[in-house]
Amino acid sequence: MLELPHWQRGLDADLGPPRPGHFRLTPDDFLVDEALDFAPEGHGEHLWLNIEKRNLTTLEVVKLLSQRCGVSPRDVGYSGMKDRIAVTRQWLSVHLPGKEAPEGLMRGLAEGGVKVLAHARHPRKLKRGVHRFNRFQLRLGGEAVAADDFETRWQALCQAGVPNYVGPQRFGPSGRNLQRAEALLARGWRKRDDRHGILLSTARSFLFNELLSDRVKQNQWHQPLDGDTLMLEGTHSVFSVDQVDDTLRARAAALDLHPTGPLWGVGRTSQQAAGEFEAALHSRYPALCEGLLHSGVKRSQRALRMCLSEPSLTRDAQGVVLSFGLPRGSFATAVVSELLTTADSGGERVGADAIH
Numbered sequence: 001m002l003e004l005p006h007w008q009r010g011l012d013a014d015l016g017p018p019r020p021g022h023f024r025l026t027p028d029d030f031l032v033d034e035a036l037d038f039a040p041e042g043h044g045e046h047l048w049l050n051i052e053k054r055n056l057t058t059l060e061v062v063k064l065l066s067q068r069c070g071v072s073p074r075d076v077g078y079s080g081m082k083d084r085i086a087v088t089r090q091w092l093s094v095h096l097p098g099k100e101a102p103e104g105l106m107r108g109l110a111e112g113g114v115k116v117l118a119h120a121r122h123p124r125k126l127k128r129g130v131h132r133f134n135r136f137q138l139r140l141g142g143e144a145v146a147a148d149d150f151e152t153r154w155q156a157l158c159q160a161g162v163p164n165y166v167g168p169q170r171f172g173p174s175g176r177n178l179q180r181a182e183a184l185l186a187r188g189w190r191k192r193d194d195r196h197g198i199l200l201s202t203a204r205s206f207l208f209n210e211l212l213s214d215r216v217k218q219n220q221w222h223q224p225l226d227g228d229t230l231m232l233e234g235t236h237s238v239f240s241v242d243q244v245d246d247t248l249r250a251r252a253a254a255l256d257l258h259p260t261g262p263l264w265g266v267g268r269t270s271q272q273a274a275g276e277f278e279a280a281l282h283s284r285y286p287a288l289c290e291g292l293l294h295s296g297v298k299r300s301q302r303a304l305r306m307c308l309s310e311p312s313l314t315r316d317a318q319g320v321v322l323s324f325g326l327p328r329g330s331f332a333t334a335v336v337s338e339l340l341t342t343a344d345s346g347g348e349r350v351g352a353d354a355i356h
Contacts, residue, residue: 020342021142044123077126106307141319166205167331185291227272267299
């Protein structure tokens with residue numbers, strides 16, 4: 001049975017492990033704002049709602065909205081999953097063709113803990129992954145924040161980027177989603193057993209984190225290798241390279257592009273030096289890799305590094321407040337785990353829900 005390991009931090013080699021600390025003692029210590037790069041058009045069959053929630057998951061809001069509007073949860077769209085223990089703002093859509101919003105909808109949502117900040121019509125459903133980035137404001141405290149090296153660690157992340165680990169909530173409490181994924185893939189994945197593909201995503205995320213940790217250990221996570229697939233910062237376009245030259249190394253050093261790792265599935269495998277990491281991963285987890293191939297899920301690529309946009313740090317009597325943006329699909333807890341350890345993660349890694 002697979003267990004979640006302690007994946008290698010990016011800063012440990014140079015600065016050692018961080019000191020103990022704490023974050024998210026209350027939802028107000030963890031603020032998230034989802035940003036789209038377009039606005040609803042003001043007409044159409046779908047009602048779009050910009051909402052603020054606390055102590056609720058995105059799926060709980062989907063259920064509440066579908067009940068209040070008398071539609072199936074399938075008629076409710078959202079771009080990204082957001083934390084429960086947090087104050088988060090995001091867009092959702094509900095399909096109401098030829099209908100006005102139900103009377104008392106805003107009041108009913110407010111009674112359920114959801115505040116509507118804005119609403120507008122749009123011709124199309126909100127699809128997964130269309131938001132541009134998430135903006136975070138996090139309060140951290142404890143010994144780590146008072147340590148002499150805290151701001152050194154923070155500046156290193158701002159200047160060189162952060163290992164782009166998939167957050168721990170993807171794997172469920174105590175890694176139970178991972179164990180369920182392992183069992184399902186061993187007997188053969190079927191959609192009816194994993195209707196939303198959560199267990200497929202869990203297995204692929206685990207393998208990605210393992211490969212990223214291997215490359216962090218060898219200090220090869222932020223510079224491209226021969227055979228790598230590279231991703232452009234900002235556009236997320238990808239291209240493969242047989243041989244790395246000085247120009248590509250300089251662009252990686254300038255955070256203009258990033259090496260990627262596989263989200264395992266059917267498709268072309270990497271070759272040469274990058275392929276050696278994939279071969280080693282397959283040899284460690286053959287059942288998981290082969291189970292994903294047999295499921296038919298298509299291979300895709302995820303950047304090994306993420307960059308903080310417009311980062312800032314301020315201090316007050318309670319500790320520090322960090323503000324930064326992350327691209328969609330990246331997790332704020334990967335940033336926090338480079339800065340402090342927490343008691344609930346065994347003193348090794350931050351173990352908490354994360355945003356994507």
